[in-house]
Amino acid sequence: MxxxxxxxxxxxxxxxxxxxxxxxxxxxxxxxxxxxxxxxxxxxxxxxxxxxxxxxxxxxxxxxxxxxxxxxxxxxxxxxxxxxxxxxxxxxxxxxxxxxxxxxxxxxxxxxxxxxxxxxxxxxxxxxxxxxxxxxxxxxxxxxxxxxxxxxxxxxxxxxxxxxxxxxxxxxxxxxxxxxxxxxxxxxxxxxxxxxxxxxxxxxxxxxxxxxxxxxxxxxxxxxxxxxxxxxxxxxxxxxxxxxxxxxxxxxxxxxxxxxxxxDPTVKRKTGFLTPRFITSTALGSGISTPFFINVAPNFDITLTPSFLSEQGILGQGELRHRLDTGTYTIRASGIFQTTPSAFLPGPLGAGDRDFRGSIETTGQFYINDRWRTGWDVVGVTDKWFLDNYRVRNSSITTDYFREAVSTAYLIGQGDRSWFEARAYYFKGLSSYDWQKEQPVVAPVIDYDKRINGPGFLGGEVRFEANITHLDREATDFQAIPRTGSYYFNPTVNGTTYSLYETCTTFTRSTCIIRGLSGSNTRASAQLSWRRTFIDDAGQVFTPFAYLRTDAFFVDPRNSGYQNALAQTISTTDSDFSGRVMPAVGLDYRYPFVSNFGPLGVHTLEPIAQVVIRPSETHIGRLPNEDAQSLVFDDTSLFEWDKFSGYDRVEGGVRTNLGAQYSVVTPSGWYANVMFGESIQVAGVNSFRRGDLANVGLDSGLERRESDYVGRFQLSPNQNISFVTRARFEQRDFTVNRLETGVIARLNPFAPIDLSMFYSYYAAQPLLGFNNRREGLTASATYHITPNWFVTGSALVDLTHYLDVRDNFANAYTSYLANPVGAAPVYTNPGRANLAGLSIGGGYQDECTTFSLNYIVSPTAAALGVTERNRTVLLRVELKTLGEVDLRQNVNIASTADGIAATR
CATH class of the missing domain: 2.60.450.10 (Lipopolysaccharide (LPS) transport protein A like domain)
Known part of the structure; x- marks a missing residue:
């Protein structure tokens, strides 16, 4: 002591x-x-x-x-x-x-x-x-x-x-x-x-x-x-x-x-002003947004954001967030009475004829009990250009090239071995290529999945799947293959002709694809399947399986009212009910050979063979295909029982899938895997050779009796480096039809560098609308100068000029229709490499400060309808506990966005 x-x-x-x-x-x-x-x-x-x-x-x-x-x-x-x-x-x-x-x-x-x-x-x-x-x-x-x-x-x-x-x-x-x-x-x-x-x-x-x-x-x-x-x-x-x-x-x-x-730092929520945002735009002028946060209660707040714009007046925005015992909901609204509508093009290419413009979005999710929940994400806009013109944040917008606002409501239930989901969808097209009447309203979409142990001597697993889908569309959704000979429907507005959406005077597979039919379509599908795995004394793995698939279709076409080709060339004008049944049995066989070489690791060679026996598919091309248009044949789908991505199509005929994979795992952490295989149509009609209205199956690598080869190579020397390559090769001459390869690496402790690189190549698929090959490279790297300072950069290289050609053709064709002098433009591709995107920057980060400055050049989204790249400077400064500032400045020399008048 x-x-x-x-x-x-x-x-x-x-x-x-x-x-x-x-x-x-x-x-x-x-x-x-x-x-x-x-x-x-x-x-x-x-x-x-x-x-x-x-x-x-x-x-x-x-x-x-x-x-x-x-x-x-x-x-x-x-x-x-x-x-x-x-x-x-x-x-x-x-x-x-x-x-x-x-x-x-x-x-x-x-x-x-x-x-x-x-x-x-x-x-x-x-x-x-x-x-x-x-x-x-x-x-x-x-x-x-x-x-x-x-x-x-x-x-x-x-x-x-x-x-x-x-x-x-x-x-x-x-x-x-x-x-x-x-x-x-x-x-x-x-x-x-x-x-x-x-x-x-x-x-x-x-x-x-x-x-x-x-x-x-x-x-x-x-x-x-x-x-x-x-x-x-x-x-x-x-x-x-x-x-x-x-x-x-x-x-x-x-x-x-x-x-x-x-x-003070102990406060998580406090009524008061938030960091302002500065705005500069040709159509909006200069301005500032001043968010004001209102802490109504610990579970309830409101944010009001007036934006004062020199060209258009005051844009009002508000957001309400409320958390309850069983869930939460939000409401976000914005609107403006424009003082200078002429800064935007008139309809149908812009909102220059509107005084008021705005949007509203609401989201919610509530738990009914520990197994069931319901919710929604719904958005409404006065016009498809508003969100971009006024830079309004919206969580329901998809981030792909063809942007759209997706509204949905849902009910979801989950059991120990079951799943239920019911949804409704509404799609608002935000692309310059979109015509709203071609967008479907989908309600309901109901999915159910239940798995149980097989009864008695059957054993294994029994699975029941069901799907019900109903949708309505006012006008048939055409996609013209971009080549001379395709036709556009061109309405006249104020004496000027514009290209608003695609159509075909006559439906042929070489010039036109149909993404969706007008009218009302309903499908109900159910599938009951069974499988069980057996392993014999020699280590061979046998998995027999069987399934029964049933589908019922009700098609109510709508063929009048719009000049986008006669649907009679595609389907009948009458309501039609049809059914489809597809039984199948099959066997999956694998025989892994395993050897342990001590410090050289565990090596496994596994041959794989699979056979599926079933009748031929029926009604090919006579039934709508809405949910099975995304077909990618590669190593991940080689051993799928049915290679279609949705319920509207079902694979038929007798097919054998063959392959093998080799893997190595070492005590030091190395991992490598190689896989190679192909699919063979043994008997019956090849479902991928008979293209439907969207040509699904054609140019996929499965349309011939012997498919293209598919392969995969993975290598990971340690947890900091990962390399993967997937490829599809022409069966006859081993030509590469599809290649995706990439590497992600952190070079510590050898060098303070993080890098990634991805390369993609896709051969031309003319029957799917891709007349030229697509090839691109993206690379990014970050160099940590010190533990706090770093520089970073990335680049997107369009090796075939595909992005520019696609956009240039669409805009050139629209300009030609507005002033049809001389010959119409022809879809061509010079094949030159092009720097499509670039990002360079740097920053600093420690326990109290975050700073970054970036210059970004990116492809313009289709919603903007312009060919010039977006050039933006981003500055972010955060002093932790004190506040943060985000500045975004567009530095394009000249930019005319879709919906914005060129005279401004």
């Missing part, structure tokens, strides 16, 4: 209880612990007054016999009595020694004094209580930790007798808060601080930062700090006010505000 040494005697270190002579003495010292938190002081326990009186009597007797100054040993701490009605709380004091100065009427705890009162702890070299002035002093390395974990340090602390007012010299406060799941440590400091009424702390000539001090030189100014003549921190309202404040970067002043205030 540590010892306390005085001038004449050595005493064991003990808990202090009897050294303080009255309840008031204990209370005065304990109250010091409430200095920062301002907590009410409650001490003692019931029935302790007699003990306190006894302590006082012994103290008086000691006073009569002792010299003017005495040193008392420490003893076990005892609970002190508390005022009537106050809850009990123990005060524990540790110190090397306790000194009574009876002449000066003081009591001093000296030598690593440590006081524990509830969740608060005070540490100091010396703590002195002056009974005459009713003041308490803590001196030397004073450190106070409150119940929140905040640490207050100073050279001295001085408190008044009610412990709600006082001063601290060389004040420093440190507190850890959480931001985005990461701890951030904040720091206040001042030569002197004052506390008033236990609620407000004032820092004279104070500083605030979230940066760690330099380890080698703590006196060096932090990366950033706010220095103010006065910092006022109100612990009740949790607001920090800065008077005559200056923002310093590395000790250099860079900004000044006479006064500003912000919530």
């Amino acid at each position: 540590p010892l306390s040494v005085t001038g004449r005697e050595t005493r064991p270190r003990q808990r202090l209880g009897h050294g303080l002579r009255t309840v008031s003495d204990i209370a005065k010292l304990a109250g010091l612990l409430a200095f920062v938190s301002g907590a009410a002081l409650t001490l003692g326990s019931d029935g302790a007054s007699a003990q306190a009186a006894g302590q006082s009597d012994r103290g008086q007797a000691r006073k009569a016999a002792a010299p003017k100054s005495a040193v008392a040993p420490k003893a076990a701490a005892q609970p002190a009595p508390a005022p009537t009605g106050k809850p009990a709380e123990r005060l524990l004091v540790e110190a090397a020694e306790l000194i009574y100065d009876n002449d000066n009427n003081t009591v001093t705890a000296r030598g690593n004094a440590e006081l524990h009162y509830g969740p608060r702890t005070l540490q100091a070299d010396r703590v002195r209580y002056d009974r005459a002035s009713s003041r308490v002093f803590a001196e030397g390395n004073v450190r106070l930790t409150d119940e929140t974990g905040a640490v207050v340090t100073g050279d001295t602390m001085e408190l008044t007798d009610d412990f709600r007012n006082g001063f601290v010299d060389a004040l420093r406060i440190q507190q850890t808060v959480e931001m985005r799941g990461q701890p951030v440590r904040t720091r206040f400091s001042a030569p002197r601080g004052e506390r008033v009424d236990g609620e407000q702390t004032t820092f004279e000539s104070g500083t605030y930062t979230a940066c760690e001090p330099c380890k080698n030189n703590p006196e060096t100014p932090p990366l950033w700090q706010v220095r103010a003549a006065k910092i006022i921190h109100n612990n009740e309202t949790h607001i920090i006010g800065f008077e005559e404040s200056t923002l310093e970067i590395a000790g250099i002043p860079v900004g000044y505000l006479p006064y500003f205030e912000a919530p």
Whole structure:
């Protein structure tokens, strides 16, 4: 046990209880612990007054016999009595020694004094209580930790007798808060601080930062700090006010505000203004958005964002978020009465004929119980250009090239081995190529999936799947193959002819694809399947399987009202009901050969063979195909029972799938895998040779009896490097028809570099609308100059000029139709490489600061209808706990976006 040494005697270190002579003495010292938190002081326990009186009597007797100054040993701490009605709380004091100065009427705890009162702890070299002035002093390395974990340090602390007012010299406060799941440590400091009424702390000539001090030189100014003549921190309202404040970067002043205030770091939500956003646009002019956040309740808030635009007036935006016991919902709305509608083209190519434009979106998700939930994501817009023209954020917009806003509502249930989902969809086309009457309304889409153990001797797994889909479309969705001989429907608006959407005068597979038929289409599908795996003594793996698929279709075509070709050339004009049944049996066989070569790893060679026996598919081309248009034949689909991606098509005939894979896993962490195979149509009609209205199956690599070869190669020397290649080769001459290869690598510890590179090649598929090959390369790299500084860059190379050719042809054809002079443009591809996208930048990141600057060149989305690249500068600065600024500036020299008048 540590010892306390005085001038004449050595005493064991003990808990202090009897050294303080009255309840008031204990209370005065304990109250010091409430200095920062301002907590009410409650001490003692019931029935302790007699003990306190006894302590006082012994103290008086000691006073009569002792010299003017005495040193008392420490003893076990005892609970002190508390005022009537106050809850009990123990005060524990540790110190090397306790000194009574009876002449000066003081009591001093000296030598690593440590006081524990509830969740608060005070540490100091010396703590002195002056009974005459009713003041308490803590001196030397004073450190106070409150119940929140905040640490207050100073050279001295001085408190008044009610412990709600006082001063601290060389004040420093440190507190850890959480931001985005990461701890951030904040720091206040001042030569002197004052506390008033236990609620407000004032820092004279104070500083605030979230940066760690330099380890080698703590006196060096932090990366950033706010220095103010006065910092006022109100612990009740949790607001920090800065008077005559200056923002310093590395000790250099860079900004000044006479006064500003912000919530302290403990506040997660607070009513007030958010970071403004600046706007510059040809059609909108210059402007600023000023978001104002309203914290209605802990589970309910509203954000109002007026945007003041020099060309168009005031754009109003609002967002409401509400979290309830069973779920949450949001409502986001925006709108503007345009002061200069002529800045945009008139309809149908723009919204220049509209005074009011706006949008509304609502999302929600609610849990009915632990198995069922329901929700929605619904968006409505006045026109398809609004979200882009006014840069309105919307979560329902798809991010692919042909953008659309998808509205959906759903009901989902999940059991231990079952799944139910019912949805409805509405698609709003946002591309310049979209005609809304070609977009379907899909309601409902119902899916059910249930798996159970096979009964009795069958064993294995039995699975039941069902799907019901109904959709309506006003006009047939045509896609003309881009070549001379394709025809467009061109309405006249204000005497000018425009190309709005594609059509075909006569439907032929070489010139036109039909993505969806007009009218009402309903399909109900069900599939019952069984499979079971057997492994014999030799290690051979046999998996027999069987399934029965049934489909019922009801088609009600709509063939009049629009001049987009006669649907009679495709289907009948009468309502039609038809059915389809597809039974199948099959066997999957695998025989893995495994060898362990010690340090060279475990090697596995696995031949695979699969046969599926079923009748031929019926009604090919006579039934709509809405959900099975995405057919990709590669290593991932080689051993699928049915290679179509949806229910509208079903694979038929007898087919054999053959392949093998080889893998290696070493003790050092190496992993490699090679797979190769092909598919053979043995008997019956090849479903992929008979293309439907969308030509699905043609140019897929499966349309011949012997398919293309497919393969995969994966290599991962360690957890930092991953390489994968997938390819499809022409069966007759091994020509590459599809190739995707990429590598992701972190070169640490050899070099502070992260890099990735992906290359893709797709051969021409003229029957699917791709007359030329598509080939591209994307690469990105980040170099960490130091643990904090980095530079980064990426590039997208269009190796065949495909993107430019596609957009140039569409725009050239539209211009020709507006002024049909000379010959119509022909879809050609020069095959030149083109830098389609570029990003370069750099930044800095540490525990308190994030900074990044990027220059980005990217392909323009189809929704904008322009061929020029987007050129944008992005600047982001975040001073953690203080705020962040995001600036985005378009630096195109000239840009005419779809819906924006060229004269502006």
